[in-house]
Amino acid sequence: MRTALTELLGVEHPIVGFNRSPAVVAAVTNAGGFGVLAASAYSPAELDAQLSWISEQVDGKPYGVDLLVPSKFVAGDPDSLVASLRAQIPSSHLAFVQSLLDKYDIPVSPSVVDHSEVAAAITPNGAPALLDVAFKHPIALIANALGTPPPSLVSRAKEAGVVVASLVGKAQHAERQIAAGVDVLVAQGTEAGGHTGTIATMVLTPEIVDIAGDRPVLAAGGIADGRQMAAALALGAAGVWCGSVWLSSEEDIAVQAIKDKFLAATSADTVRSPTRTGKPARQLRTAWHDEWEAPGSPQPLPLPLQLMLVEEAWQHIDAAAQAGHEGALKLESFFVGQVVGSFSDVRPAGEITRRMAEDCQRRIAELGGLIAPA
Structure with a gap:
């Protein structure tokens, strides 16, 4: 062409x-x-x-x-950018994310990587x-x-x-x-x-x-x-x-658990939500979004604070979902468009x-x- x-x-x-x-x-x-x-x-x-x-x-x-x-x-101190960004995350938000991990009994993954440098970028x-x-x-x-x-x-x-x-x-x-x-x-x-x-x-x-x-x-x-x-x-x-x-x-690096959810999803199963990054982003709707939208839940933070807030939690969720953990599979999600309904x-x-x-x-x-x- x-x-x-x-x-x-x-x-x-x-x-x-x-x-x-x-x-x-x-x-x-x-x-x-x-x-x-x-x-x-x-x-x-x-x-x-x-x-x-x-x-x-x-x-x-x-x-x-x-x-x-x-x-x-979000502005940051050039000498201690990550620390200054973390200091802006309210303790109430940290507590909320931890409460979700506790509610769904998400185990701590031993292979968590600190991605603060990514958010700071x-x-x-x-x-x-x-x-x-x-x-x-x-x-x-x-x-x-x-x-x-x-x-x-x-x-x-x-x-x-x-x-x-x-x-x-x-x-x-x-x-x-x-x-x-x-x-x-x-x-x-x-x-x-x-x-x-x-x-x-x-x-x-x-x-x-x-x-x-x-x-x-x-x-x-x-x-x-x-x-x-x-x-x-x-x-x-x-x-x-x-x-x-x-x-x-075949080459995509998503864990098999999320690929399986994609294959089972319909075009109506996505949502635009700021709960992963701080800006509206379309992703597969799961219990994660239900929890953030429930009465009394905090409002998502701006980018990159929301990303820093939830990144470690998502590493725990991904690892547990890959192992077949029931609670993690309810939360597991990733960014995907409405064409997900055509995946066969x-x-x-x-x-x-x-x-x-x-x-x-x-x-x-x-x-x-x-x-x-x-």
Whole structure:
């Protein structure tokens, strides 16, 4: 296929595969798509290692990285950033999270890793470290997941010949991104997993296309097969940005317990909730969300405080769920879009990429047959 996106990035299929697993990123790129590493869960050292691994696997083929650089931050002391952030977490919130672990009898996992450095990276003082790492590697695209990218990111990317992409949830967002010098706009509808807005992809995509000028627009949210990809192209998109579909891939690093829940879920089983990160993010609805929404429960904290508050608890929940713990399985959740209802099996990411591209071309050809001869 040939679109503005394939021309810009030098790929065969206008499919962007967004995932936190380096193996998924490499598989999508090697199958002719464009893999993008979701890097918000990595420390600078971890990101360096993962990008090095991807580069080795793709043998010069293009890939990108997505960083969580929000437009609004919780300020921190540059000399003791983690400590200053932790000091802002109310004791009542700490007690509430502990009460959930106690209520569901969640055992303490011996393999808990302190991810405070990751949360601290989502601040003015921490974010530059991740940018420094990203630009050390041969990335072809850098995406900003939240808000308008800072001028320093855009200027560094331009100097390095790296495409800048940004996710938008409404037309006003796109106007700010265009003014900031973004090269590619990702119109992410509310159906998408993770941080997202309230406007549906079918409505949002043509709105963004109409104001994007000559910038390629990617459609995101509710796209997991060739039919949906063909619809996105018909709306004027130059390609698709897919995230949730890779959660059903063999290479995804999600624990088997959550993959099983995904396979059993319907498209009605997700919720936009700030209870994981501090910003509304679509995820599989479970008892975790019921508890936070119950009368008397505290309000979620802003990003990154909520992330720091619940991260260790989620490591305990994930480990216990993987072991089949009944209480943990009730709480277990992860970020996923409404297309979760279409998950029926687990397949290699490369096969998912190729099937989507082939099915899209077939659907487009079939649509051509609907036009009556003159």
